[in-house]
Amino acid sequence: MMVESASETIRSTPSSQNGVGSLANQPDGGGGGGGGGREGAASGEPNGEMSPVELLHFQQQQALQVARQFLLQQATGLSSPGGNDAKQPAVQVPVSVAMMSPQMITPQQMQQILSPPQLQALLQQQQAIMLQQLQEYYKKQQEQLHLQLLTQQQAGKQQPKEPLGNKQLAFQQQLLQMQQLQQQHLLNLQRQGLVSLQPGQGTVPLQTLPQAVCPSDLQQLWKEVTATQPVEDSIKQEGLDLTTNTSNSTSFSAAKVSPPISHHSLPNGQSAMHTPRRDSSSHEDNPGSHPLYGHGECKWPGCETLCEDLGQFVKHLNTEHALDDRSTAQCRVQMQVVQQLEIQLAKESERLQAMMAHLHMRPSEPKPFSQPLNLVSSATLSKSTSDTFPDGLPHPPTSATAPITPLRQGPSVISSSTLHNVGPIRRRNSEKFCTPISSELAQNHEFYKNADVRPPFTYASLIRQAILETPDRQLTLNEIYNWFTRMFAYFRRNTATWKNAVRHNLSLHKCFVRVENVKGAVWTVDEHEYQKRRPPKMTGSPTLVKNMISGLGYGALNASYQAALAESNFPLLNSPTMINTSSASGMLHVGHDDVSSTVEQVNSNGSNSPRLSPQQYSHPVHVKEEPAEAEDDSRPVSLMATTNQNVTIPDDRDLEEELPVEDLS
């Protein structure tokens, strides 16, 4: 007999999450309603005999008029979404003006002429164009590379394999770097505020504007955008050293993000913020310099204010980048950037390894990237603090904070955790409202499996997931353990701790039902109970995005971030590998689905053995690896070993089944 002494904890329906939705990357307080400019529109034609001054004036007037038109268009476009796509030529005029006006009219003049909103609109228009052009440029580059690759492949068929492999890899590398570059730029732009474009506003001009930028403009633009990061340089300098399987492809982030564990004691990921961006990192290491100061200018994202010396810079830093909403928002964005890069790094490293293994370049190491990633995670189970991810972000962006956070820092593992400790935040966020655990897991299966990163889910949801993944929807305790260790590198350590937590959760939550079996006891999930404990209330995407931004941890970030980006109508997202179009839109779906229906909840339909939503749990069949009966015998161990090394095969299947969305291949 068994006494099911269920500790009836109060299960009052939790309060609803209201969508606050203060988008972090909205660096600007908005506000500013300024009166509209009332200057008389220019009339008349430019005379051939215009003086330079007159010409300038005329151009100003024209720009002004155009700007006004644009604003008008935008106003109407915003109010009538349908009209977005059909824009008259009037909008197209601004393009050229928008692109050239800066040269004809000084920014100051523009500022005087235009009201803030107008300026902003114009700016956005320009940015949109820039983005589009960049995208074009990237596309072409990639096509070229692909072409080259193809050519090489064909040529290679008639040639010995050795050189071919190298060339292929080289091109792959190039491609990869290309994509990373692209993403980097994207992020950079975002960081500098471009992304703060209102979705509506951003799209309108974007879709309607012709591509009127000449290549040279583009190059210039490119330069400007890239000026803040070393990517190109590092690519050139490091060449294609395929022997260092870990860092080459992503050297720009890997090299700089991973080792500096030591200075991650900096708050808010600030160090991470600058490190990957500058080729001047060598300077920054100098004592007496400031990580955000280099080349005589402030390297705060989007700032670039010139400062003569460090003192002045510090002053500038304290005044311009003090702790306020804007700085915080920028920090957030930067964090995302870093996180995204880290995740990307993990994926790309893995891919690289697979490629090299395939090409017999060298014996594949189990998990090459776990090292750099450790930084992300190695937060060992040093207790609650360690695992959290920067979410709530920074407390004070003062360097004093970071060290404080570790409240009960467990053993050693110093810094790595501090990086994440930035904000003592829980990890359940993403699970709660954003990505459903299953899709999150599906998408980042590999990641969690190999990276020592704590999954952003509660024990309860993980346990449930484990159980639901099996055909019979039931697992013994030991099998649950095994699932944890199999699925998450993170749970291969500190077993006593998390196992205790698992047991605790099993006992504590009513949703887990212990069923006496012939062989012992198994645990099942009472979906109804499970759903009861989570409020179905979901607000719209603002909340989603917000939560993504704040709550996204580790892998979740990937999906979430992409979704967020997609939401902001980012054209560059169409990059093939990073986020292919379908996946980008897919992400959106994922997100929205979650919001509206919370896939997990759908499963709770009354029927007894619900076949669960196909999208979600169709795959358990494949999870055969887990012999529902052979308990703790020999199996688990070998399984683990297997999965750890051949990380690829089974997972891909899972992935394919789980989601149409895949960003990892």
Added chain:
DNA sequence: AAACTTTTAAACAGGG
């Protein structure tokens, strides 16, 4: 600020 949730730690008991 209070209530609630989650995590972690730990004590304890029963069974093999």
Added chain:
DNA sequence: GCCCTGTTTAAAAGTT
């Protein structure tokens, strides 16, 4: 006695 499983309690931290 040891280990595993399972239940409880408590405290801390984070969320709503």
